[in-house]
Amino acid sequence: MKPDVRHAIDFVTEATDLIETAALAAFEARGEFRLALSGGNTPKPVFEALAQRPLDWSRVIITFGDERCVPPDDERSNYLMACRTLLDAVPIPPENVLRMKGEIDPATAAAEYEAALHERSPEGAFRHDLILLGMGPDGHTASLFPGTPALEERSRLVVENYVPQQKMNRITFTYPLIDAARHVCFLVNSAGKDAILEEVFSGTSDYPCAAVNPTDGRLTWLLGA
Ligand code: 6PG
Numbered sequence: 001m002k003p004d005v006r007h008a009i010d011f012v013t014e015a016t017d018l019i020e021t022a023a024l025a026a027f028e029a030r031g032e033f034r035l036a037l038s039g040g041n042t043p044k045p046v047f048e049a050l051a052q053r054p055l056d057w058s059r060v061i062i063t064f065g066d067e068r069c070v071p072p073d074d075e076r077s078n079y080l081m082a083c084r085t086l087l088d089a090v091p092i093p094p095e096n097v098l099r100m101k102g103e104i105d106p107a108t109a110a111a112e113y114e115a116a117l118h119e120r121s122p123e124g125a126f127r128h129d130l131i132l133l134g135m136g137p138d139g140h141t142a143s144l145f146p147g148t149p150a151l152e153e154r155s156r157l158v159v160e161n162y163v164p165q166q167k168m169n170r171i172t173f174t175y176p177l178i179d180a181a182r183h184v185c186f187l188v189n190s191a192g193k194d195a196i197l198e199e200v201f202s203g204t205s206d207y208p209c210a211a212v213n214p215t216d217g218r219l220t221w222l223l224g225a
Contacts, residue, residue: 003201003219003220003221004218004219004220004221005201005220005221005223006220006221006222006223007223008189008222008223008224011046011187011189011222011224011225012045012046012049013049014222015043015046015049015185015187015222016046016049016050016053018185018220018222019035019046019050019130019132020050020053020055022035022129022130022183023035023055023060023129023130025129026129026130026182027056027059030129031059032059032060032061033055033059033060033061033129033130034061034063034126034127034128034129034130035060035061035062035063035128035129035130035131035132036062036063036064036065036128036130036131036132036173036181037062037063037064037065037078037082037086037132038065038066038078038132038133038134038142038187039064039065039066039067039068039078039081039134040134040136041190042134042187042188042189042190043085043132043134043187044081044085045085046187047081047082047085047086048085048086048089050086051085051086051089051090055090057090057091057092057093057096058091058092058093058096060092060096061096061098061120062082062087062092062096062097062098063098063117063128064078064079064082064098064099064100065131065132065133065141065142065172065173065178066078066100066142066143066170066171066172066173067079067099067100067101067102067109067143067170067171067172068102068143068166068168068170069102069103069106069109069160069168069169069170069171070102070103070168071102071103072099072102072103074102077102078100079099079100079102098113098116098117098120100113100158100171101113102171106160106161106169106170106171107160109160109171110156110158110159110160110171111158113158113171114156114157114158117157117158117177125180126157126177126180127180127181127182128177128180128181128182128183129181129182129183130181130182130183130184130185131173131178131181131183131184131185132185132186132187133178133184133185133186133187133209133212134186134187134188135186135188135193135196135197135200135209137192137193137196138165138207139196139199139200139205139207139208139209139210140207140208140209141186141208141209141212142172142173142178143161143163143170143171143172144161144172144174144175144208144209145161145163145165145166145170145208146165146207146208147164148161148162148163148164149161149162150172150174151175151208151211153174153175153176154174154175154176155176156174156176157173157174157176157177158171158172158173158174158177159171159172159174175211175212178212178214179212179213179214179215179217180214180215180217181214181217182214182216182217182218183214183217183218183219183220184212184214184217184218184219184220185219185220185221185222186209186212186220186221186222187222187224188221188222188223188224189223189224189225190224190225191225197221197223
């Protein structure tokens, strides 16, 4: 499906509106909202703004598109960032937050995460209502970095991925899980990414983010600065 590329005037408000709208639609259609959070800096003010919205948090299921293999109290942890900006500020039941265990063996953590998704999805394959993604300066998204094995994964939903560029293990959603979502939204709000974006939208790039292609869902790029 052709991506919906939006140039935001007020990036944080528009991103927050998009998430809130998706939540209300999911509550109405299926009773719960499955939202995957991204890491990095871009989503921080969005998560803070989302914490102020009057959502029924008891019906929100939070997952993480990727995690750095560090303990949850490490400054590099995406879970810690989400707690500080959003999760500690809203009345979400702890069992609704599916944390990737960055502190244990990465392959075990990835397998456990995939099993947890299956458990939360008695109706069949786990399908997110909304997956938020970022785009790194090398075109990576989630922890799908250029040249890494996770890019080739076609059946598992969550895998461990050693990222030589970062000299660290990561746990990441794979394309099959991302592409199964009802809606995938890239949030890009930092200067200096225009050249990559141009290539991505040209349709000829092989950046990992350019390969995201929801099978039966929407794809939005919300662009700020
Ligand atoms: C991570 C991410 C990663 C991130 C991009 C964009 O854990 O590092 O999930 O994919 O979204 O690198 O990061 P910025 O928002 O900081 O530019």
